[in-house]
Amino acid sequence: MQEHRESWRRRATGHLGWIRAALGGSLGIAFAGxxxxxxxxxxxxxxxxxxxxxxxxxxxxxxxxxSPLAQPWPVIGGNLISSVVGLAAGWLLGDPWLAASLAVGVAIAAMSLARCLHPPGGACALLCALGATDAAPWDWTWLAPIAANVLLLGGFGWIYNNRSGHPWPHRPRRVAHAPQPAYTREDIVAVLEDWDEVLDVEVDDLDAFVQALLRRGQA
Structure with missing residues (x-):
């Protein structure tokens, strides 16, 4: 029971506990609003x-x-690019079902090409596509509150994360390899390519994690 309580306390109040995240999210939204x-x-x-x-x-x-999806450029670029895509799709296609469907797909492609993939960007594309096909269609001025929201949340996130011990933008830990390393960074990249999956973690973070794990096992 004591071990369970200690585990719960760490998850709630630890370096990346949910209390810290909940407070940051609440204050960030309040500030942006x-x-x-x-x-x-x-x-x-x-x-x-x-x-x-x-x-x-x-x-x-x-x-x-x-997370690579939570960095400043994905947060700002992903949301704004997707909003532009959604508005353009709504104006060009007119039909809400077709505009929304195409907007989300094009937004995913655009974010991927611009290296700013951000899941909420899909929601921005959908929102703007539906707004642009409304009875009172949204115009470009609707980008003003969206841009303000995104930039303000990003600014607050930069202050809050850095002040609470989480450098943002994220900088991967640098862990020195052993004189005769069991693998190289290129091996990690090759394995990820073999898996043919996208993991929500940077290669350098994976490298640092494995190195720390190996050192702990040798201790």
Whole structure:
């Protein structure tokens, strides 16, 4: 029972515990919402002061700040590129079902090519495609609150993560290899290519993890 309590305490209050992530997510959304609302003024018209995909971005930024999907460029570039794709698809196609379907697919391709893959970007593409095909179609001005939300969340994430001991953008640990290493970095890349899967972790992080594991086993 004591061991279970200690494990729960570490998961809640540890270096990357859920209390830290929950507090960061709450404060990040609050900060983005307040500043966006002030920037838009009291007469915001149809514009939202918060967009739903920002919640998913907050989960990544504050829960898994080392993830390649949660870095500043994916957070900012992924959301904004996908929003532009969604608006363009809605205007060009007109039909909400077709526009939404194509927007998400094109957004995935665009984010991949721009090296800023970010899951909430798919939600931004879907949101903007539906908005652009609404009875009162969204225009380019709708990018203003989305851009403000994304940039403010990214700025707060940069301050919060760095202040709480998680360098953001993430910098992989550097662990020296043994004089006669059991493998090389190229071996890791080759194995990942053989698996033909995408893992949500940097190659350098995998390398550092295995090196630390080997050193622990030799201790």
């Amino acid at each position: 307040v500043v966006t609302r002030l920037a838009l003024g009291t007469d915001v018209g149809p514009w939202p002061f918060l967009v739903a995909p920002l919640g998913a971005s907050a989960v990544l930024v504050f829960c898994v700040p080392a």
